[in-house]
Amino acid sequence: MTESPVRLHHVDEGPRDAPVIVLSGSLGSTLEMWRPQVGPLTERFRVIRIDHRGHGGSPVPPGPYRIADLAGDVIALLDDLGLEQVAWCGLSMGGMVGMHLGSEAPQRLTSLTLCCTSSNFPDTTVWADRIKAVADGGTAPIAETVVSRWFTPGWAAEHPDVVAEAAAMVAGSSDEGYLASCQALEVWDHRDRLPAISVPTLVIAGSADLSTPVEPHARTIVDGIPGARLEVLEAAHLATIERADEATPLIAEHAAGR
Numbered sequence: 001m002t003e004s005p006v007r008l009h010h011v012d013e014g015p016r017d018a019p020v021i022v023l024s025g026s027l028g029s030t031l032e033m034w035r036p037q038v039g040p041l042t043e044r045f046r047v048i049r050i051d052h053r054g055h056g057g058s059p060v061p062p063g064p065y066r067i068a069d070l071a072g073d074v075i076a077l078l079d080d081l082g083l084e085q086v087a088w089c090g091l092s093m094g095g096m097v098g099m100h101l102g103s104e105a106p107q108r109l110t111s112l113t114l115c116c117t118s119s120n121f122p123d124t125t126v127w128a129d130r131i132k133a134v135a136d137g138g139t140a141p142i143a144e145t146v147v148s149r150w151f152t153p154g155w156a157a158e159h160p161d162v163v164a165e166a167a168a169m170v171a172g173s174s175d176e177g178y179l180a181s182c183q184a185l186e187v188w189d190h191r192d193r194l195p196a197i198s199v200p201t202l203v204i205a206g207s208a209d210l211s212t213p214v215e216p217h218a219r220t221i222v223d224g225i226p227g228a229r230l231e232v233l234e235a236a237h238l239a240t241i242e243r244a245d246e247a248t249p250l251i252a253e254h255a256a257g258r
Helices: 031-041 067-081 093-104 125-137 140-147 153-158 160-171 175-186 191-196 214-224 244-255
Strands: 010-013 020-024 046-050 086-091 109-115 201-206 229-233
Touching: 010 031, 020 031, 020 093, 031 046, 031 160, 031 244, 046 067, 067 093, 067 175, 086 093, 086 244, 093 109, 093 175, 093 191, 109 244, 125 140, 125 175, 140 160, 153 160, 191 214, 201 214, 201 244, 214 229, 229 244
Parallel strands: 020 046, 020 086, 086 109, 109 201, 201 229
Antiparallel strands: 010 046
């Protein structure tokens, strides 16, 4: 049984009469990670960026969390906003929420864009270790190591301000919310439900993504969701930032049904 939904902090921008796209981010991020997308997307869409429970300005209920809980929060937000259907774009944990919605509440989605994400982690040691580290010392000591996997080394060296901002996001995350979210990822396994996803699906992966590499993560999703399409960008885990000029048009065209 999932917990009661929480009221998600969100930013709602763009024309009121335009199609709606929801942007949902990674573990340890806030809705600010989508800033590169806001300008281009608001030319065509009403853009809603969210902070997951335990992140940013959203409440931090007691853990552990499950992806179903995060999805329930989203359904409650859509209901509050009077939105029957939206296009979904999620990266990493946000992509997992999208997969859950795609199979369990497909009537709420017009399309699904899944960025640098996974339907399952065969080796959960990384999450057990991360949970212990956060329990022992909080998010600040792990921030630099986490963010070192978000961008390729060359790009990071050329954009130290972006890297510093990303590290500050992780370090500023609620210790309790981050840990509870890690517990959700530790037990996440949606592989058996991928064939139930019938909405048009685009998978965007990073060729240098160490956290959710193309093989097996993106490949498993694409093979599991009927008709899913794969686009691989030369980037690490936050491909939507590192390759925003390529990722944003892909997101926009897919959300527009093209």
